[in-house]
Amino acid sequence: MTDDDFRLTIVGVGLLGGSVAKAIRRGHPHVHVRGVSRRPSTLERALDAGVIDQGFEHLADACVDSDVVVIATPVDRLAGYVIQAANHSPAECLITDVGSTKAGIVDDVGDDANAAAKFVAAHPIAGSEKTGVENATDDLFDGKVIILTPTAANRPAVREKADQFWRATGGRCLEMTPEEHDDRLAAISHVPHLMSSLVAKLTDPESLPLAGSGWRDITRVAAGDPEMWTAICQQNRSAVLDQLRRCADELKVLHQWIETRDDAELCRWLADAQAVRWRSDESDAGG
Amino acid sequence: MTDDDFRLTIVGVGLLGGSVAKAIRRGHPHVHVRGVSRRPSTLERALDAGVIDQGFEHLADACVDSDVVVIATPVDRLAGYVIQAANHSPAECLITDVGSTKAGIVDDVGDDANAAAKFVAAHPIAGSEKTGVENATDDLFDGKVIILTPTAANRPAVREKADQFWRATGGRCLEMTPEEHDDRLAAISHVPHLMSSLVAKLTDPESLPLAGSGWRDITRVAAGDPEMWTAICQQNRSAVLDQLRRCADELKVLHQWIETRDDAELCRWLADAQAVRWRSDESDAGG
Structure with missing residues (x-):
């Protein structure tokens, strides 16, 4: 993550996903941010706002050679995207999320050993009544608690990377089980x-x-x-x-x-x- | 109320009572404001803050020759103070309040014909999580709804005065029954x-x-x-x-x-x- 060519993929480029990208870019100006959305108009707005460097309609294309993938979609679609991202990313890739629920998602991802090794679930206690990438800010996570719910299935290097990544957004990491x-x-x-x-x-x-x-x-x-x-x-x-x-x-x-x-x-x-x-x-x- | 020597008595000089005094003084710089409190320290703070011109420990002394008396005490003690104020004020005096409940108070006051004639109950929909006369402001009621619940027992001139008085705080008057x-x-x-x-x-x-x-x-x-x-x-x-x-x-x-x-x-x-x-x-x- 100190590399000049650090590659970050954001799936779901709204307020939260966009704010993760902006917060990371603050400390890593050379990060290359890829946005994934099924809607071309969302990608255009994210490109216009300077939040992403490149837009993708297919998750698989965006995850190839990514260092970190953040899934920022509604919670009921999250686990599916985590598994897809795991299938198309390098072994050392960190997959994380911003979902407000954890146990069901971690459970669903747990059925896939490759995805379970790469996925460290996260819930940043930060948000806004505003929505959309236009309202994304680089300081949304500053001083905010980021709950991480790592599991025994996580590759140790990935777990360490999750902690580093979320601290780089400005947040304070706190670990607990998905159930807690x-x-x-x-x-x-x-x-x-x-x-x-x-x-x-x-x-x-x-x-x-x-x-x-x-x-x-x-x-x-x-x-x-x-x-x-x-x-x-x-x-x-x-x-x-x-x-x-x-x-x-x-x-x-x-x-x-x-x-x-x-x-x-x-x-x-x-x-x-x-x-x-x-x-x-x-x-x-x-x- | 356009008189130079308009006399206003505030019973209970906290955030709301103090803000009524300051709001009225904005448009009526010559108003003479009397504060009533059982606690001398409260009166001193209100005098220091320039909210009142004179402090009284006894309600009766403060109400003599008053044009308007505002009762700004907790709702369970309100009706008693209204009746006391009615007993010691001139016939044309308006007595009003800032209480968050109305029917019980109007009912209790209704048992006393003199008090019922003078009392137009009011509830300004304005407040603050702050308390105390130090936090009183002259614009607390600007543009805010003031609910008035006049009754058939009110002297017509007093009812008209209530409307004038509350509009002078910056509020917008709205009439309904105490029950509504x-x-x-x-x-x-x-x-x-x-x-x-x-x-x-x-x-x-x-x-x-x-x-x-x-x-x-x-x-x-x-x-x-x-x-x-x-x-x-x-x-x-x-x-x-x-x-x-x-x-x-x-x-x-x-x-x-x-x-x-x-x-x-x-x-x-x-x-x-x-x-x-x-x-x-x-x-x-x-x-």
Whole structure:
């Protein structure tokens, strides 16, 4: 990766894929970036934006002699592309991704020994409500956590390369198992997203002029792509269902306290929530 | 209110009460602002910040010869202060508030004919996660909706004065009944707040380093004062409980779709939520 002719292939050249390319180019000005998309218009926009050096409609053509391949597609199509990329890339190639779910993908890739050796799954905790390669930035990952979920099947050199590569984007790498990733993310991202959508869904449009900054903050992520979030929920079904059950149980208790005028319990519960929120501000300051 | 010696009394000199004073002073530089607080230190800070001209520990002393009294205390103590202010102010005095609930307060005040004549309840849809008079700003209400819930008991001149007064803060007045206010606010503010707290409450603190901007946005209001929000839930109990039941019903359906892999329904539901959120951006642009 210190080579002048370092070759990076990005499959799915949107906000995340484009930002990976720009972040890497910042520290590696001679990197050669190839973009893969089924849509010629996407490749043209990526070329125009200076994000990629060369566009490909076929993944196989773009992966030949690549050093790193990043799959930045919706999670339900990810494993298939990883296996294809593994079939058409050199033995020492690193294949990684930016998907929001991990266990199902790592499992599916695990059925193919060659792909399993090359694939180190990654989830950068970074994003934007904006989409498209035009909104890609070279600092999207600066200081952000990148979760890596390496497995025993990984070639050691590839695992080391994954760590180097993601640090080169500006992120901070954190390792865990795919299962731990999915459990934690269901609770801190996937189900919170559903709660945000729930609040928006239950809002009478006629009340919108009365929406304050609280409603706007809570529902911001509800603007996210429905297909992308459907795929995330389905890929992480069991952890999402567990967490939805916890929400339902908590709602029941909350309802009871308000119904029975148990102000003391309600206030304690709100204070517990406040404490978690405050703690998150501290962990920001520390990061 | 065009008089040089217009006298304004603010009961509860925090972020909201202080911002009302500063907003009014912008257009009425000769206004005389009196602050009421049981805590001398609060009055000193308000005097130091130039928000009030004179501090009072007793509401009665501050209301004598006042033109307008604004009660900016927690909602569970509001009606009592309105009645006290009515007892000690001139007949043509306007008494108004900034409380997040309306029906219970208007009802309680309604038992006192003198207070009912003078009190036009108001809810400015404006706020900040910051608190305290130091964070008060003169533009907090600019372009924001101020919900007024006048009643048949109001003296007509007082009702007209309420409209003038709140427009003078920079806000846009919108009238509805106290009951409609409470129903709409339960759905667009009070229960969304509880959902934000729910997301924070169910977060394992060890997962906080994995929190992205989505979690942060959703949980921002969970940092709000637990006592204040307990009082809001209790003051608006019945509408809050109705809305919590709707949340529970919706969660059940959502759980079922994910469990039975009904991607089409899940995606449609997410798209409905997205549409509401988009519509809110349009109503912002229009406002």
